[in-house]
Amino acid sequence: MAVYMSDGHLEFTFDLGTGVATIRSGEPVTLGEWHELRLSRTGRLAILQVDSMAPTQAMAPGAFTQLSLPQNLYIGGVPNFDMVSPKVRVRTSFVGCIQKVVINNQPLQILAAALGGVNVDNCPHPCVTRPCGDEGRCVPEMDYFTCECAQGYHDTQCQQHAAPTMLQDIPIPRFAGNSYLHYSDPDTMRRIISYKININMRFRTTSSMGLLLWSGRCNMSAAGDFLALGIADGYLHFRFNLGSGEVTIPYNFTQVDDGLWHRVKAVRNEQEGSVTVDNGTTVTKRSPGKLRQLNTDTGLYIGGMENIDHASQNKYKNGMVGCISDLILDTDYHVKLVQMSTAGKNIKHCG
Known part of the structure; x- marks a missing residue:
């Protein structure tokens, strides 16, 4: 080939x-x-x-x-x-x-994994100047880049401060498209894995696409259970699969990639799902088949996840770029976004 x-x-x-x-x-x-x-x-x-x-x-x-x-x-x-x-x-x-x-x-690790090579040099790109410093890895994204910083560093260029801001000290997390927060504690998961779920989230972004929330299965298949909130072409959508068919509920009344704060409410009651943005009109759809319970085993991811293409079966290519300030499950369970997370990557403070 x-x-x-x-x-x-x-x-x-x-x-x-x-x-x-x-x-x-x-x-x-x-x-x-x-x-x-x-x-x-x-x-x-x-x-x-x-x-x-x-x-x-x-x-x-x-x-x-x-x-x-x-x-x-x-x-x-x-x-x-x-x-x-x-x-x-x-x-x-x-x-x-x-x-x-x-x-x-x-x-593919193009250079690190190569058995040999001839006449290969750096391409002109901002990563050549090592903008992420010694405590970060520069990840090229076409003409631009993002920094994957070691945990405990929140500066844009991953520079070490005399007293670096630790992850737990960030009140409102900012996500860079390759970031995530992960939760696997029992209190959070019993609200996700059930017959019903009520999600209330406040966020802002200027990116027209990205993953806001995900829970799925480790060995994801086309018919595997999952639940997701995401953005496509500047509009939010709610989608889930209970094992007998996927349903996508787009919310086309409000464009959310304007950099302003928005609130989304997504509710699943067995097979019926609904989504509302900023107290607007509620959009409702029903999943096919007869299965009624969500069975996932990856925990809950906010803002993105690791190996996002593979883990989502190419449903998403990148996480969100922006901030999440509030996450409430089942109307009264306030998730402390950073403090309660079991893992996190490339999380910075929302300025």
């Missing part, structure tokens, strides 16, 4: 042993800008998508469905193009930057 650029388009060519298939992006990519390429293959069918372009697909001929790859994986080029199938139309290596490679939901 090969991924390459040809005449400005991205192409994916593969051969399962009974004939070659090639997919080509519908439009050429703009040069000098970051792009995201998503590829998937299931049996003979492959799908390619670049950024928000319409996906394209191709079906390999023949009856074979398994891809056998005895060679190593090469990124950016190869030592000798004689080793590349003549069915691949290009014979030059890539010139540019590759920021991230994720294979089957597992990030």
Whole structure:
């Protein structure tokens, strides 16, 4: 299999042993800008998508469905193009930057895991200047970055202060898109895992997408139980699956990515769910099937979670960017967001 650029388009060519298939992006990519390429293959069918372009697909001929790859994986080029199938139309290596490679939901450590390499240098990017200091890791996000700070450091650049603010001292947590707070205590979980749940949360954000709240299963499947509050295209939604089918309840009356404080109330009473934002109109839907109880085993995540793509079965790509000031379960159980958490990552103070 090969991924390459040809005449400005991205192409994916593969051969399962009974004939070659090639997919080509519908439009050429703009040069000098970051792009995201998503590829998937299931049996003979492959799908390619670049950024928000319409996906394209191709079906390999023949009856074979398994891809056998005895060679190593090469990124950016190869030592000798004689080793590349003549069915691949290009014979030059890539010139540019590759920021991230994720294979089957597992990030590839492009440099640290490489067996060898030639003529590889830093790409011009803010992370080159080590903006997160000695106590943080710079995570590139296209032209920008976020800092993953060691616990106990809340400064934007993870710099150590004479008396650093510890996580427990943060009254209102701020999330950076790769942050989360996790809860697994019995009092919280018995309110999540039940026939009914009432969630009342106050938040603000300027991001048009992100995960606010999640509880799911460790071995998540398409039919696995989960409950989530999230934002898509600037609007909030409530979604859950009790094991017999997923329901999504979008709230399209109020756009919430305006940087102002908003309050969401999400209620699930067995199969019926409802969501309200800022005391507006309540939207109600019912989940399919007959199952009525939520059975999850991951605990409760607020603001995001670790390995979010894989853990949510690609329902979410990143956590929220913003602040959460209030979380009440079942009308009277006030969750002390930072103090009660059993784990947290990249949490800062909401200024």
